[in-house]
Amino acid sequence: RPLNKVLFFPSKVACLEHLFSPKTARSCFCPLPHGVETSFSRLLRHLLSASSSLDLCVFSFSNMDLSRAVLLLHQKGVTIRVLGDKDYSAITGSQIGVLRKAGICVRCDSGSVHMHHKFAVVDGRLLITGSLNWTLQAVQSNRENILITDEAELVQPFIEEFHRLWALNDPA
Amino acid sequence: RPLNKVLFFPSKVACLEHLFSPKTARSCFCPLPHGVETSFSRLLRHLLSASSSLDLCVFSFSNMDLSRAVLLLHQKGVTIRVLGDKDYSAITGSQIGVLRKAGICVRCDSGSVHMHHKFAVVDGRLLITGSLNWTLQAVQSNRENILITDEAELVQPFIEEFHRLWALNDPA
Ligand SMILES: [Zn+2]
Ligand SMILES: [Zn+2]
Numbered sequence: 562r563p564l565n566k567v568l569f570f571p572s573k574v575a576c577l578e579h580l581f582s583p584k585t586a587r588s589c590f591c592p593l594p595h596g597v598e599t600s601f602s603r604l605l606r607h608l609l610s611a612s613s614s615l616d617l618c619v620f621s622f623s624n625m626d627l628s629r630a631v632l633l634l635h636q637k638g639v640t641i642r643v644l645g646d647k648d649y650s651a652i653t654g655s656q657i658g659v660l661r662k663a664g665i666c667v668r669c670d671s672g673s674v675h676m677h678h679k680f681a682v683v684d685g686r687l688l689i690t691g692s693l694n695w696t697l698q699a700v701q702s703n704r705e706n707i708l709i710t711d712e713a714e715l716v717q718p719f720i721e722e723f724h725r726l727w728a729l730n731d732p733a
Numbered sequence: 734r735p736l737n738k739v740l741f742f743p744s745k746v747a748c749l750e751h752l753f754s755p756k757t758a759r760s761c762f763c764p765l766p767h768g769v770e771t772s773f774s775r776l777l778r779h780l781l782s783a784s785s786s787l788d789l790c791v792f793s794f795s796n797m798d799l800s801r802a803v804l805l806l807h808q809k810g811v812t813i814r815v816l817g818d819k820d821y822s823a824i825t826g827s828q829i830g831v832l833r834k835a836g837i838c839v840r841c842d843s844g845s846v847h848m849h850h851k852f853a854v855v856d857g858r859l860l861i862t863g864s865l866n867w868t869l870q871a872v873q874s875n876r877e878n879i880l881i882t883d884e885a886e887l888v889q890p891f892i893e894e895f896h897r898l899w900a901l902n903d904p905a
Contacts, residue, residue, distance in 0.1 A: 565884055565886035565887050566886075567887060567890035567891065567894075569890070569894050571845060620864075670876065673743060673874060673875055673876045674870060674874035674875055675870075675874070675875040675876070676875070676876045677864050677865075677866075677871065677875040677876055677877050678864055678876055678877065678878055679864055680864075680878065690863070690864075690878065690880065691862070691863075691864075692792075692849050692850055692851055692852075692862075692863075692864065693849075694849075698846060698847075699849065702845060702846035702847070703845055703846055703847045703848070703849040704842065704845045704847070704848045704849055704850055704898065705849050705850065706850055706852065706862065706891070706894070708862065708880065708887060710884075710887065712737055712884070714737035714738075715737050715739060715880060715882065718739035718741070719739065719878070722741050722878070726876065
């Protein structure tokens with residue numbers, strides 16, 4: 562049975578520590594609400610479910626929690642490829658440079674006015690896409706949507722487009 | 734069998750006249766290519782398939798062809814509701830004022846930093862959503878995606894979110 566989910570934002574703000582370090586989270590004393598599922602915690606949960614690969618194609622990427630999630634997957638040995646927008650990647654607060662320094666494979670699109678996608682493909686089978694840029698404002702302040710699906714008819718074209726854009730922006 | 738389609742942009746530029754006036758299009762002598770299907774012509778075709786209702790929730794709306802399509806549906810008696818972003822709707826080139834003057838029901842969202850959605854629901858059964866803003870640049874210059882589906886699990890949440898936002902922004 563196919564997975565089809567929709568998440569709407571802005572998300573409630575809640576502690577996300579349990580998603581990153583399940584062992585120590587019980588002792589988290591931060592002031593945020595604990596034990597609360599939000600649109601954002603659901604989004605992170607689906608990203609963190611990656612066990613072999615994560616392909617990201619994102620216009621803007623400044624959200625620290627999303628960056629932490631990607632770095633955590635990288636540490637776990639998940640193969641990560643990030644395709645960003647050439648202009649946005651240079652902006653203050655962009656996490657693209659942080660990911661690159663951590664050893665993650667990053668390319669910037671230079672063949673269009675803007676690379677405006679905001680999608681992720683998890684393990685070559687789960688598509689996460691929508692209006693949401695990977696920024697704090699998008700998550701906490703804007704009205705946004707994220708659609709999560711493993712329908713092959715929807716996932717496959719995104720996989721192919723990622724491969725096409727990845728090859729197109731090979732710096733070599 | 735469910736409909737699941739993905740369109741990628743930028744779109745090739747081609748004459749769209751046949752979509753708007755099928756009778757006279759045969760005699761179009763504009764300099765654009767004719768008889769060519771593009772991502773944009775497919776998007777317009779799905780929008781123009783509306784026979785009873787069209788609910789639009791769009792951050793920015795300046796594209797003249799999309800505006801022409803919505804006005805044509807309005808003339809045909811399709812019930813149209815447009816929810817826009819409060820800041821963007823006031824910007825030069827926005828078609829929101831044009832639609833309002835034509836008698837289409839328009840509301841502007843004022844309860845968030847940005848109403849960043851870009852989705853349409855056709856006849857309460859077909860969802861059109863993605864990264865694409867309804868501008869000329871998005872269609873012709875940016876890398877963008879549009880997902881078209883009639884999967885109830887995906888369409889229904891967007892219908893409910895539209896109703897919620899529409900009621901929330903009732904000016905009365
Ligand atoms: Zn905490
Ligand atoms: Zn023509």
